[in-house]
Amino acid sequence: MPLAVLSASHTPLMKDGVTTDDVRVAVKRGFRELAEYAEQFKPDLVIQFAPDHFNGFFYDVMPSFCVGINASSVGDWGTSTGTLPVTSIEAQQLSEFLVEDGFDIAVSYRMQVDHGFVQIWEEMFGDFSRYPVIPIFINCAAPPLPTFKRARLLGEAVGRWAAATGKRVLFSASGGLSHDPPTPNIATAPDEVKERLIDGRNPTEEMRHAREQRVLAAGARAYAGEPGILPVDADWDATFIQQLQSGNLSQLDAMTTKEVREKAGRGGPEVLAWVAAFAALSVDGEYTADLIYYEAIQGWIAGMAMMFAQSKKPRA
Template sequence: MKSQLSFPKSGASMSMMVCASHAPLMYCHARPPAEHEQVEASFASLQEQIVAFDPELVFVFGPDHYTSLFRRLAPPFTVAASCEAVDDIGGHPGRLKVPTDLAVECVSYLAQHGIDAAISYDFKVDHGISQTLHRITGAIGRYPTIPVIVNTMTPPLPPFFRSRLLGTTIGAFARGLNRRVLFLGSGGLSHNPKVIFPDFGAADAGVTSWQQQGPANTTMSSEAWYARLTDIHHEAAAALAAGGITAEDCRFNGEFDHKVIDILTSGKFSEMDLWDNPSIVESAGIGAVEVHAWLAACAAQVAAGGNLPVCDLYAQTLEYGIAVGILHA
């Protein structure tokens, strides 16, 4: 049965939205890409706009990289009612300022409108959430923030139409709050860090046990997992600068990236409804499915009464290992 969303006719809140790529190699590259200064300037400009907007609430949609979601439990969508960012490479550690009661109210609203999201009162996020939140707002604890995590690592991944409905429903919820709201979408575009996050069972026993159980496993410690991430990112940075990792290895796919940007900036979100996650992974890399977060953020922005986004930047930045995109509205 289709949910019947109610969109308040009065008291609608103002909203802004930013969707942006994240990558640890933006911080630890061995050589900056030609677009490095343009990327940095875009983030700095958006941060100035957000500070001037002074949001009263932030919803940040993004992925988890085996920090809280593992094969033992990986809900399609999780809302964090209390949250701390870990100190992973490319991330910004610390406690997020989560308004717990409002997060609980949001999860209840989602359930009443046909979206069953998990809730966590002790969630740990990594750079997939903290990097974009920090770069856009200036600090992860600056504004009241509700993290919404989309499972993009452990199959089966959520269908795209569900991510669209998730965003639409959160946007309707936000519109009724009569607050200045910022929606952030973190992740994408095409990239393929499979050497860092291999298919389950394809790596050594320590990595496999971490993917299965996280810090509860008895084979790999948390310290060893995060040290591995640091080491492998620095190795990748050197290989990218030296030509040992190519654009083909990164699965850069301009056709896919531009299709995402065109759909989101035109507001034709339902055109992504039947997109197939495995096909996207095959053609644009395991990181490309992070655009679920972009879709949710854009759908939320429009449902909250905001404008459609425009594209600020697109570049296939080999030294970052990712095709970078930035949208804002």
């Protein structure tokens, strides 16, 4: 059965971050077009690779990869709270397949996801329950991070499992591209921040508001061109997009997350999710990948990209 990829950047500043009205209109148009691609594909199942931003996963136990058997949204940055429509039996089957395939995968029966998982679906459809889903967390923010090669191999394994289901499976990736949000480093953070990185679950409204205000202020400084964070790098993003479109994903194995953080920002490693999703599709052979939208939105601290890819293999 057909396989496809739907990928899009997310940003917590989409609602209140600084940018022009033209950009806002174009982003909304891009998400509408992306939704049309998804509707035309008519997936039976979505397998989504996405990061977390110290809202659901913390340094008390930080897996490289985790399959959600059940999952719920924490509702940060104006996203909705609630239970994701996880196909739990298939999620368990996938996790068992991955272990047999050589991945010491973690599982969660109470996964908490943040805007990194749900925002793009709310932008496309108004809620995050449009399609049955298996969420796969990839650690993109809490070093040590998985390697690009390992993310590619994980994606290929997921792709093999999906291809054997006989279902129309849409692989999804959310994150990136280049962006440098003010994420603290546990090695240098003050004690109270370290504690939040280790176990910051269920913050008070005051704590969440203060955190969001810091990010909003960073976005305003970025829009004004002030120093403090790396600017969104449109050239780096273009090169990465071209590498995905080439289909030669093994060329990305040589990338290191340290190098990506230095060039594309602290949030740059979120492209690990994109590598996994495109690798999952690649098991079906050559594919075409359309770039639906891209803009380096400095005030949103985001290289905003949207892509849709499908196998070139003819279908009966």
